[in-house]
Amino acid sequence: MGQPRFDITAIGRVESPLTDPESAPNQGDEGAPDAWLAFDPEVLEALEGVHAGDEIIVLTWLDRARRDVLRVHPRGDVSRPEQGVFSTRSPHRPNPIGLHRVEVVSIDGGRVRVRKLEALDRTPIVDVKPVLSAEISER
Protein backbone atom coordinates (compact mmCIF):
# COMPACT_ATOMS: atom_id res chain seq x y z
CA MET A 1 0.00 0.00 0.00
CA GLY A 2 1.29 3.46 -0.77
CA GLN A 3 0.05 4.72 2.56
CA PRO A 4 1.99 6.55 5.26
CA ARG A 5 3.79 4.33 7.74
CA PHE A 6 4.63 5.12 11.33
CA ASP A 7 6.97 3.55 13.85
CA ILE A 8 5.31 2.11 16.91
CA THR A 9 7.63 1.23 19.83
CA ALA A 10 6.95 -1.29 22.58
CA ILE A 11 6.77 0.36 26.03
CA GLY A 12 6.66 -2.94 27.91
CA ARG A 13 5.48 -6.53 27.77
CA VAL A 14 2.72 -8.77 29.07
CA GLU A 15 3.75 -11.48 31.54
CA SER A 16 1.04 -14.12 31.53
CA PRO A 17 0.58 -17.86 31.97
CA LEU A 18 -1.06 -17.81 28.50
CA THR A 19 1.45 -19.09 25.99
CA ASP A 20 -0.62 -21.04 23.44
CA PRO A 21 -2.54 -18.97 20.86
CA GLU A 22 -4.82 -21.95 20.15
CA SER A 23 -6.09 -22.30 23.70
CA ALA A 24 -6.13 -18.60 24.67
CA PRO A 25 -9.58 -17.16 25.36
CA ASN A 26 -10.95 -14.68 22.81
CA GLN A 27 -11.93 -12.13 25.44
CA GLY A 28 -10.93 -11.29 28.99
CA ASP A 29 -14.31 -12.30 30.40
CA GLU A 30 -14.04 -15.77 28.87
CA GLY A 31 -11.70 -17.26 31.46
CA ALA A 32 -8.56 -15.20 30.93
CA PRO A 33 -6.07 -15.22 33.81
CA ASP A 34 -4.65 -12.28 35.74
CA ALA A 35 -1.37 -11.01 34.28
CA TRP A 36 1.46 -8.53 34.82
CA LEU A 37 2.18 -5.54 32.63
CA ALA A 38 5.95 -5.03 32.83
CA PHE A 39 6.83 -1.49 31.74
CA ASP A 40 10.18 -0.22 30.54
CA PRO A 41 12.03 2.09 32.95
CA GLU A 42 11.95 4.87 30.32
CA VAL A 43 8.15 5.26 30.55
CA LEU A 44 7.54 4.85 34.28
CA GLU A 45 6.74 8.54 34.74
CA ALA A 46 3.80 8.10 32.37
CA LEU A 47 2.20 5.65 34.84
CA GLU A 48 1.80 8.24 37.62
CA GLY A 49 -1.89 8.58 38.36
CA VAL A 50 -2.73 4.96 37.56
CA HIS A 51 -3.97 3.30 40.75
CA ALA A 52 -5.21 -0.05 42.03
CA GLY A 53 -8.92 -0.35 41.29
CA ASP A 54 -8.75 1.72 38.09
CA GLU A 55 -10.29 0.43 34.89
CA ILE A 56 -7.77 0.93 32.09
CA ILE A 57 -7.50 0.13 28.42
CA VAL A 58 -4.28 -1.62 27.49
CA LEU A 59 -3.22 -1.43 23.84
CA THR A 60 -0.94 -4.19 22.62
CA TRP A 61 0.78 -5.14 19.39
CA LEU A 62 -0.44 -8.65 18.57
CA ASP A 63 2.90 -9.81 17.25
CA ARG A 64 1.75 -13.34 16.45
CA ALA A 65 -1.17 -12.19 14.27
CA ARG A 66 -1.33 -12.18 10.47
CA ARG A 67 -1.54 -8.81 8.75
CA ASP A 68 -2.68 -10.00 5.33
CA VAL A 69 -6.13 -11.17 6.45
CA LEU A 70 -9.15 -8.99 5.61
CA ARG A 71 -11.97 -11.51 6.20
CA VAL A 72 -12.43 -14.18 8.88
CA HIS A 73 -15.02 -16.59 10.22
CA PRO A 74 -16.17 -14.89 13.44
CA ARG A 75 -14.53 -16.51 16.46
CA GLY A 76 -12.87 -19.02 14.10
CA ASP A 77 -16.22 -20.82 13.66
CA VAL A 78 -16.26 -22.06 10.04
CA SER A 79 -20.02 -22.64 10.24
CA ARG A 80 -20.45 -18.85 10.37
CA PRO A 81 -20.02 -16.86 7.16
CA GLU A 82 -16.87 -14.80 6.75
CA GLN A 83 -16.96 -11.14 7.79
CA GLY A 84 -14.58 -8.26 7.32
CA VAL A 85 -12.06 -8.11 10.16
CA PHE A 86 -13.14 -4.55 11.06
CA SER A 87 -16.50 -5.98 12.18
CA THR A 88 -14.75 -8.56 14.42
CA ARG A 89 -12.16 -8.61 17.19
CA SER A 90 -9.96 -11.07 15.29
CA PRO A 91 -6.25 -10.52 16.04
CA HIS A 92 -5.60 -10.91 12.31
CA ARG A 93 -5.93 -7.47 10.65
CA PRO A 94 -3.78 -4.96 8.78
CA ASN A 95 -2.54 -3.32 11.99
CA PRO A 96 -2.80 -5.94 14.75
CA ILE A 97 -3.48 -3.67 17.71
CA GLY A 98 -5.11 -5.40 20.67
CA LEU A 99 -7.55 -3.53 22.91
CA HIS A 100 -7.98 -4.91 26.41
CA ARG A 101 -10.15 -3.38 29.09
CA VAL A 102 -8.89 -4.56 32.47
CA GLU A 103 -8.94 -3.65 36.15
CA VAL A 104 -5.70 -2.78 37.94
CA VAL A 105 -5.16 -5.06 40.96
CA SER A 106 -1.89 -3.63 42.25
CA ILE A 107 1.19 -1.69 41.21
CA ASP A 108 4.74 -2.65 42.11
CA GLY A 109 7.15 -0.11 40.63
CA GLY A 110 7.10 -0.68 36.90
CA ARG A 111 4.91 -3.77 37.12
CA VAL A 112 1.15 -3.48 37.06
CA ARG A 113 -1.03 -6.47 37.98
CA VAL A 114 -4.32 -6.65 36.06
CA ARG A 115 -7.34 -8.94 36.06
CA LYS A 116 -8.49 -11.17 33.22
CA LEU A 117 -6.18 -10.29 30.35
CA GLU A 118 -6.49 -12.46 27.25
CA ALA A 119 -3.16 -11.35 25.72
CA LEU A 120 -0.41 -13.96 25.31
CA ASP A 121 2.79 -13.99 27.34
CA ARG A 122 5.41 -11.59 25.95
CA THR A 123 2.92 -9.57 23.88
CA PRO A 124 4.34 -6.04 23.42
CA ILE A 125 2.41 -3.24 25.16
CA VAL A 126 2.14 -0.01 23.16
CA ASP A 127 -0.19 2.28 25.17
CA VAL A 128 -2.38 2.56 28.29
CA LYS A 129 -5.42 4.82 28.63
CA PRO A 130 -8.04 5.41 31.33
CA VAL A 131 -11.62 4.29 30.63
CA LEU A 132 -13.84 7.35 30.18
CA SER A 133 -17.22 7.48 31.90
CA ALA A 134 -18.94 7.97 28.52
CA GLU A 135 -17.50 4.64 27.42
CA ILE A 136 -18.76 2.82 30.50
CA SER A 137 -22.38 3.93 30.39
CA GLU A 138 -24.73 2.86 27.65
CA ARG A 139 -25.63 5.63 25.25
Place this chain on the structure above:
Amino acid sequence: MGQPRFDITAIGRVESPLTDPESAPNQGDEGAPDAWLAFDPEVLEALEGVHAGDEIIVLTWLDRARRDVLRVHPRGDVSRPEQGVFSTRSPHRPNPIGLHRVEVVSIDGGRVRVRKLEALDRTPIVDVKPVLSAEISER
Protein backbone atom coordinates in the same frame (compact mmCIF):
# COMPACT_ATOMS: atom_id res chain seq x y z
CA MET B 1 14.69 2.94 23.77
CA GLY B 2 16.10 -0.45 22.89
CA GLN B 3 12.59 -1.79 22.49
CA PRO B 4 11.10 -3.61 19.52
CA ARG B 5 9.58 -1.39 16.85
CA PHE B 6 6.77 -2.22 14.50
CA ASP B 7 5.49 -0.64 11.32
CA ILE B 8 1.95 0.70 11.47
CA THR B 9 0.34 1.59 8.14
CA ALA B 10 -2.53 4.02 7.56
CA ILE B 11 -5.63 2.28 6.16
CA GLY B 12 -7.47 5.54 5.50
CA ARG B 13 -7.99 9.09 6.69
CA VAL B 14 -10.44 11.21 8.64
CA GLU B 15 -12.29 13.91 6.69
CA SER B 16 -13.58 16.46 9.18
CA PRO B 17 -14.30 20.18 9.48
CA LEU B 18 -11.91 20.13 12.48
CA THR B 19 -8.58 21.53 11.36
CA ASP B 20 -7.28 23.47 14.38
CA PRO B 21 -5.74 21.39 17.20
CA GLU B 22 -6.23 24.31 19.63
CA SER B 23 -9.98 24.53 19.20
CA ALA B 24 -10.73 20.83 18.72
CA PRO B 25 -12.83 19.26 21.50
CA ASN B 26 -11.06 16.78 23.79
CA GLN B 27 -13.77 14.15 23.48
CA GLY B 28 -16.48 13.28 20.98
CA ASP B 29 -19.28 14.14 23.41
CA GLU B 30 -17.91 17.65 23.92
CA GLY B 31 -19.25 19.16 20.71
CA ALA B 32 -17.32 17.22 18.08
CA PRO B 33 -18.79 17.25 14.57
CA ASP B 34 -19.79 14.34 12.37
CA ALA B 35 -16.99 13.21 10.05
CA TRP B 36 -16.16 10.81 7.22
CA LEU B 37 -13.77 7.90 7.49
CA ALA B 38 -12.27 7.51 4.01
CA PHE B 39 -10.78 4.02 3.63
CA ASP B 40 -8.19 2.89 1.14
CA PRO B 41 -9.45 0.60 -1.63
CA GLU B 42 -7.05 -2.14 -0.48
CA VAL B 43 -8.89 -2.67 2.83
CA LEU B 44 -12.54 -2.34 1.75
CA GLU B 45 -13.19 -6.06 2.17
CA ALA B 46 -12.36 -5.68 5.86
CA LEU B 47 -15.37 -3.34 6.26
CA GLU B 48 -17.94 -6.00 5.34
CA GLY B 49 -20.23 -6.48 8.32
CA VAL B 50 -20.00 -2.86 9.49
CA HIS B 51 -23.47 -1.31 9.22
CA ALA B 52 -25.29 1.97 9.84
CA GLY B 53 -26.26 2.15 13.51
CA ASP B 54 -23.25 0.16 14.72
CA GLU B 55 -21.08 1.46 17.55
CA ILE B 56 -17.45 1.10 16.52
CA ILE B 57 -14.07 1.98 17.92
CA VAL B 58 -11.88 3.87 15.47
CA LEU B 59 -8.14 3.79 16.13
CA THR B 60 -6.13 6.65 14.68
CA TRP B 61 -2.50 7.72 14.57
CA LEU B 62 -2.42 11.21 16.12
CA ASP B 63 0.20 12.51 13.73
CA ARG B 64 0.28 16.01 15.21
CA ALA B 65 1.00 14.82 18.75
CA ARG B 66 4.33 14.86 20.57
CA ARG B 67 5.89 11.52 21.44
CA ASP B 68 8.42 12.74 24.02
CA VAL B 69 5.84 13.77 26.63
CA LEU B 70 5.33 11.52 29.68
CA ARG B 71 3.48 13.92 32.01
CA VAL B 72 0.79 16.52 31.29
CA HIS B 73 -1.63 18.83 33.06
CA PRO B 74 -4.98 17.03 32.63
CA ARG B 75 -7.00 18.65 29.85
CA GLY B 76 -4.23 21.24 29.47
CA ASP B 77 -5.37 22.95 32.70
CA VAL B 78 -2.19 24.24 34.35
CA SER B 79 -4.06 24.70 37.65
CA ARG B 80 -4.23 20.92 37.90
CA PRO B 81 -1.12 18.98 38.90
CA GLU B 82 0.72 17.03 36.22
CA GLN B 83 -0.13 13.36 35.76
CA GLY B 84 1.43 10.58 33.78
CA VAL B 85 0.00 10.45 30.26
CA PHE B 86 -1.16 6.84 30.75
CA SER B 87 -3.70 8.14 33.30
CA THR B 88 -5.02 10.73 30.79
CA ARG B 89 -6.37 10.81 27.25
CA SER B 90 -3.77 13.38 26.15
CA PRO B 91 -2.79 12.94 22.49
CA HIS B 92 0.82 13.42 23.57
CA ARG B 93 2.28 10.01 24.54
CA PRO B 94 5.00 7.61 23.37
CA ASN B 95 2.71 5.93 20.81
CA PRO B 96 0.05 8.51 19.88
CA ILE B 97 -2.83 6.15 19.12
CA GLY B 98 -6.27 7.77 19.30
CA LEU B 99 -9.28 5.75 20.47
CA HIS B 100 -12.65 7.06 19.33
CA ARG B 101 -15.96 5.39 20.07
CA VAL B 102 -18.48 6.56 17.46
CA GLU B 103 -21.78 5.56 15.86
CA VAL B 104 -21.91 4.75 12.16
CA VAL B 105 -24.45 6.99 10.38
CA SER B 106 -24.12 5.64 6.85
CA ILE B 107 -21.76 3.82 4.51
CA ASP B 108 -21.02 4.89 0.96
CA GLY B 109 -18.55 2.45 -0.60
CA GLY B 110 -15.25 3.11 1.09
CA ARG B 111 -16.53 6.11 3.01
CA VAL B 112 -18.13 5.71 6.42
CA ARG B 113 -20.02 8.59 8.02
CA VAL B 114 -19.74 8.71 11.82
CA ARG B 115 -21.16 10.90 14.58
CA LYS B 116 -19.20 13.14 16.92
CA LEU B 117 -15.58 12.40 16.10
CA GLU B 118 -13.00 14.62 17.80
CA ALA B 119 -10.12 13.67 15.45
CA LEU B 120 -8.63 16.37 13.23
CA ASP B 121 -9.04 16.46 9.46
CA ARG B 122 -6.56 14.17 7.67
CA THR B 123 -5.74 12.12 10.77
CA PRO B 124 -4.57 8.65 9.63
CA ILE B 125 -6.89 5.74 10.53
CA VAL B 126 -5.11 2.55 11.60
CA ASP B 127 -7.87 0.16 12.73
CA VAL B 128 -11.61 -0.26 13.32
CA LYS B 129 -13.19 -2.63 15.84
CA PRO B 130 -16.74 -3.35 16.99
CA VAL B 131 -17.74 -2.35 20.53
CA LEU B 132 -18.23 -5.48 22.66
CA SER B 133 -21.25 -5.74 24.93
CA ALA B 134 -18.97 -6.25 27.95
CA GLU B 135 -17.46 -2.84 27.23
CA ILE B 136 -20.84 -1.13 27.07
CA SER B 137 -22.28 -2.34 30.35
CA GLU B 138 -20.85 -1.32 33.69
CA ARG B 139 -19.04 -4.12 35.45
